[in-house]
Amino acid sequence: MNRPFWRTLMCCALAVGFVAVGDVQAQGAPAAPALPDFTGIVQKNAPAVVHVEAKYDGSRTNSMYMQGQGQGQGNPNDPQWIFRHFFGMPSMPSPGQQAHISLGSGFIISSDGYILTNNHVVAHANKVTVRLQDRRTLVAKVVGTDPTYDIALLKINAGKPLPTVTIGDSHTLKAGQWVLAIGSPFGFDYTVTQGIVSAVGRNLGAGDQPDTSFIQTDVPINRGNSGGPLFNLKGQVVGINSQIYSDTGGYMGVSFSIPIDVAMNAVQQLKTKGYVTRGMLGVEIRPVGSDVVKALKLPDANGAIVVTVSPGSAAERAGIQPGDIILGFNGHAIEQGADLPPMVAMTRPGTRVPVEVLRNGKRLTLEATIGTMPRDKNALMGQVNPAARGGTAALGLTVQPLDKDTREQLGLKAGQGVVISDITGPVAAQAGLQNGDVILMVNQQKIDSVDAFRAATAHVKPGDTVLLLVRRGSQTNFVSLSVPSGKSGSGN
Incomplete structure (x- = not known):
């Protein structure tokens, strides 16, 4: 009885396969390397990985700073929209939505409870909780954030040493x-x-x-x-x-x-x-395109070509000029324009570094003392002596003095304003205030110190409305805070 055609083909294929394997083994060829086994890594490190929940009040996205800024899902036809944070900022809530919970991950970096995660996981959150592998859920304090690097540092109190990565x-x-x-x-x-x-x-x-x-x-x-x-x-x-x-x-x-x-x-x-400082060279650069290579008769397209030099910057003091092609920074080659900004940012301000440039066909090595990049005005301001802090439970916020760098970046004079260091309750949160906002006035009274803020808010009680003049970045506006009647307005 004849075998079905498909079975014959299968047998032939198997036979050919056996012959091929035999030939290879006979020639003494090395066996294919085994795939890695990850079980040991997982068993050791999983206990140090945590689940992060960030709760925030939907009304915070309706503050004066968020209106008209295109918050939401984004346009899929926009190339920048393609880069999606896969935890992501929550989308714009509907008027009926009161609260949101967003989910992310993190990992424990020290046994006393410091946890690293992304800034966009916890940004604008009123409350952050962390769930451990043993199923305990603990409230986390946001120690500080850096939106530029998308880094957030959390702290939990677990009562005992924790596993770490x-x-x-x-x-x-x-x-x-x-x-x-x-x-x-x-x-x-x-x-x-x-x-x-x-x-x-x-x-x-x-x-x-x-x-x-x-x-x-x-x-x-x-x-x-x-x-x-x-x-x-x-x-x-x-x-x-x-x-x-x-x-x-x-x-x-x-x-x-x-x-x-x-x-x-x-x-x-x-x-x-409480914040991250980055280095700044003070140049605007572009990639070295084929047109530049052709015009300047360059051997390749390596480097970053300088378009402008900021007055008074580290680059100007070092003698860098528009038209220079930066080929090296602090001993590292610049293969493409995008290589330079991260290298500069990671350099400690005040560090003196060699910068190799190509100018008129000649290589020059210049010395630049790196400056300080203006930091994100919305970054958390960090820990200070409690005696230097001031606040009111009714308004749900705590303030601290402005440091010199922040004052200069905002263009403020000495004795102008205090900075919000912590949002402690729903009144400030629902008004859209954020850590890093600068309070310039309380009910038309100028605020020049933490003591002045304490005095101006000392008699705030349930049912009162307080008008604050607030500076965020380059924007200044009035924000009203209404304390609910019949309760203190304090919160976690």
Whole structure:
């Protein structure tokens, strides 16, 4: 009886396969390397990964600063919209919505309860909670945030030492190396995904964190993974999962992580002074395009060409001129224009560094003393002596003196204003006030110190309405705070 045709083909294919394998083995070719086993890394590190919940009142997006700024889902035809934070800022609430809960991930970096996550996980939150692997849920304090690097430092009090991750060195990463992520995509805690490093030093351009060189991977990442750790095969954290490239909002094979070296630099600054300082050279640059290569008869398109030099900047003092092509910074080659901003930003202000430039066909090495980049005015202002703080439970906020740098950046004179260091209750939160806002007046009374703020708010009681003159960045406006009748208005 004849065998069916399809079975004959299958047998032939198997036979050919056996012969091929035999031939290879006979030639002594090495066996294919085994795939890595991640179970040990997961078992050791999962207890240090946490689930983060951020609650915020929907009315905060309706403040004077948010109106007309295009908050919402975004336009999918806009190229910048493609870069979606996969935890993301919540979309604009409808008038009927009163509160939101957003989900993300984080990881414990010290046994006393410091946790690292993304700024966009907790931004504008009234309350942040953390769920541990043992299912305990604890309220977290936001120690400080840095929107530029998209870093947030949280602190919990667990009552006992906590398991921690091991911090690695992101500088050692290379394309092709295995990495894995642990997080809470769509709220599914302790989900593990793996992939390889697709590229390092990836800059997303001026529209999306120009001062960060991202780690690009193909690790499957989705909503809720944001703020979670990226591990190497040694079980060390080398990055914080931050963004995906997507035109659908879901994973499409391209993910971006913040290098852990950048994050830990920010952590130390947030702990000590409450904000992150970045270096500034003071130049506007462009990539070296083919037209520049042709016009200047360059051997290649390496470097960044200087378009403008800011007056009084580190670049001007160093002698850098428009038209110079920056080829090296502090001993590191500049292969493309996007390489320079992260290098400068990570340089401590006041550091003297060599800058190699090409000018009129000649290489010059100039010495630049790096300046200080104006920081985000909305960043948390950090810890100060409690005696230097002032506040009122009824208004739900605490203030502290303005430091010299912030005063200069805002163009304020000595004795002008106090800065909000903490939002402690719903009255200030619902009015849209934020940490970092500067209060210039209370009920038309100028505020020049914490004591003046205490005096101006000392008699606020339930049922009162207080008018504040508030400065945020370059905007100044009046904000009214109404204290509910019959209760103090204080909150967590």
